[in-house]
Amino acid sequence: MARFKAKLLRPVESGHDPAWVFVVLPKAVSETLPRRGRTSVHGSINGHAFQATLEPDGQLSHWLRIDRDLQSAAGVKAGETVSLEIAPVAQEPEPEVPPDLAEALDSLSGARSTWEATTTLARVDWIHWITSARQAKTRAKRVNDACDMLKAGKKRVCCFDPSGYYSKAFSAPEAAGST
Numbered sequence: 282m283a284r285f286k287a288k289l290l291r292p293v294e295s296g297h298d299p300a301w302v303f304v305v306l307p308k309a310v311s312e313t314l315p316r317r318g319r320t321s322v323h324g325s326i327n328g329h330a331f332q333a334t335l336e337p338d339g340q341l342s343h344w345l346r347i348d349r350d351l352q353s354a355a356g357v358k359a360g361e362t363v364s365l366e367i368a369p370v371a372q373e374p375e376p377e378v379p380p381d382l383a384e385a386l387d388s389l390s391g392a393r394s395t396w397e398a399t400t401t402l403a404r405v406d407w408i409h410w411i412t413s414a415r416q417a418k419t420r421a422k423r424v425n426d427a428c429d430m431l432k433a434g435k436k437r438v439c440c441f442d443p444s445g446y447y448s449k450a451f452s453a454p455e456a457a458g459s460t
């Protein structure tokens with residue numbers, strides 16, 4: 282269990298809406314985790330237990346989104362310094378398949394069977410690759426490409442850096458007041 286203190290940051294995009302806040306994990310804490318990409322953890326914030334998926338920050342570390350419900354339950358808000366404890370979950374939970382991908386998997390013979398034969402972590406990466414597309418056109422292409430690759434027997438998405446480090450595809454949100 283890694284323990285650290287961090288300031289709860291409000292993302293620029295949220296303006297003054299306290300719907301969610303975030304923390305960037307210290308690099309030393311992130312290095313204790315099993316992977317640089319999306320990673321599920323359990324832990325506590327000011328003693329209140331939670332389970333969440335950490336997102337890669339593109340710097341070989343992670344960031345944690347803390348939604349309104351968790352803020353309320355833990356009695357915390359943006360700007361406060363909190364005590365966190367985290368550890369990787371024993372087994373990565375099965376990711377929720379987005380509806381567009383599920384429909385495509387069902388419509389292309391062979392893609393679903395390869396999907397089912399992959400590991401949970403591989404499915405996390407496939408979904409992360411698809412959902413990280415910034416444009417609807419790119420996402421649709423990735424869904425089609427994924428199904429084609431799966432139909433061809435590929436169990437891992439190729440050319441995808443789940444940490445964002447080499448492609449700089451991912452980053453933690455910009456904190457309000459940090460510019």
